Amino acid sequence: MAHPDPTRSFTHRMVASPAGRTHVVECGSGPLVVLVHGFPEGWYSWRHQLPALAAAGFRAAAVDVRGYGRSAKPAGAAAYRMLDLVADEVAVVRGLGAERAVIVGHDWGANIAAHAALLRPDVFSAVAMVSVPYAPPGGPRPTDAFAALGGDEEFYVSYFQEPGRAEAEIEPDVRGWLAGWYASLSGDTMPGPDEPSPYFRTPGGRLRDRFPPQRTPHWLGEAELDVYAGEFERTGMAGALGRYRAVDLDWADLATWEGAPIGQPSLFVGGALDATTHWMADAIAAFDHTLPGLVSQHLIDGCGHWVQQERPAEVNRLLVEWLRALPRLR
Known part of the structure; x- marks a missing residue:
């Protein structure tokens, strides 16, 4: 017997935004919580959190980031800079009739959520980051730092820089590529320590x-x-990859905020097996300075990168507990 699809009860809407339009999927009523996905996903990555947050008394709204799904897909890397992505999230809040919201993000969405809180504290009263911790703007030029990784091998972010190159690998078999990428970063299927890293490619x-x-x-x-x-078979991959291709633009755009902390109440949840939590261990260790409003941080044992999908019940519990402890949104 088939199980009912809980996503059928979600409300889909288009909100006008600097991107042109942003697709938003809603569930529940109450204080607004905006959910922002990462690569290569979409609003659907929050399918387990939407009903859980609604049941806890919140209005949960998961977006398709520009370049993804039903949202607008402007051309060129410059259209995917962080300042524009933050402006899209502000437009979502306003378009849903709210003045303020909590913002929650995973992977690149965590980076977007953190910068939304940093740049627009008047709109985003609290921020939760899943998988990727906050690292303040500054430091070396990102593409230079990525190019230095891996020795003779090429780090995946560097591989994604050249328009068309990663698309040529992914788009002939989107389904197979996605399945392999998801498995490579999941706690129960990722390569072991003695196997080659899926984050790097050999020349050619x-x-x-x-x-x-x-x-x-x-x-x-x-x-x-x-x-x-x-x-992704419908949209292609260029919009999703645009975020990687804008990292140097962000570095220049955000220079004014170099080293800036985020003062609002915050939460971090990561997977203990996620390579990101190891690469960014210094960022996590610096939370006392960079996230002075941090309420709690959690590393989930046995969990990889896709935290809210690998461990939905635990993530739902942590989010709801954190949200309920926050001052109510005005």
């Missing part, structure tokens, strides 16, 4: 050459993969 090779063969994460069924693959 492909990222997918290192994806773990015949491994399917427990959270990724055929139906879930259908949703993700269907979206």
Whole structure:
């Protein structure tokens, strides 16, 4: 017997934004909580959190970031700079009739959420980051730092820089590539410590050459993969990859905020097996200075990168507890 699809009860709407339009999926009523996804996902990555937050008395709104899903897909890397992405999230809050909101993000969405809180504290009263911790603007030029990683091999962010190159690998078999990327970063299917890292490619090779063969994460069924693959088969990958191609623009745009802390109440939740929590261990260690409003931080044992999908019940509990302890939104 088929189980009912809880996503059928969600409300879909388009909100006018600097991108042109932003697709928003809502559930519940009460104080507004905006949910921002990462790469390569979409609003659907928050499918478990939407009903849980609604049941706890919140109005949960998951967006398709510009370049993804049903949201606008402007051309060129300059359209994906952080200042514009933050402006989109402000437009979502206003378009939903609210003055203030809590913002929650995963992966690149965590970076967007953190900068939304940093740049617009008048709109975003609190911020939660999943997988990627806050690191203040500043430091070396990002593409220089990424190029220095890996020795003779090329780090995936560097690989994504050249327009068309990663698209040529991914788009002929979107479904297979996504399945391999999700498996490579999931706690139950990621390569072991003695296996080659999927984050690097050999000269002339492909990222997918290192994806773990015949491994399917427990959270990724055929139906879930259908949703993700269907979206990217329709839209292509250029919009999603645009975020990587704007990192140097962000570095210049955000120089005024170099080293700036985020003072609002905050939360960090990561996977203990996620490479990001190891690469950015210094950022986590600096939370006393960079996140003076930090309420709590959590590393979930056995969990990889796709935290809210790998461990939805635990993430829902942490988010609801944190949200309920916040001052009520005006």
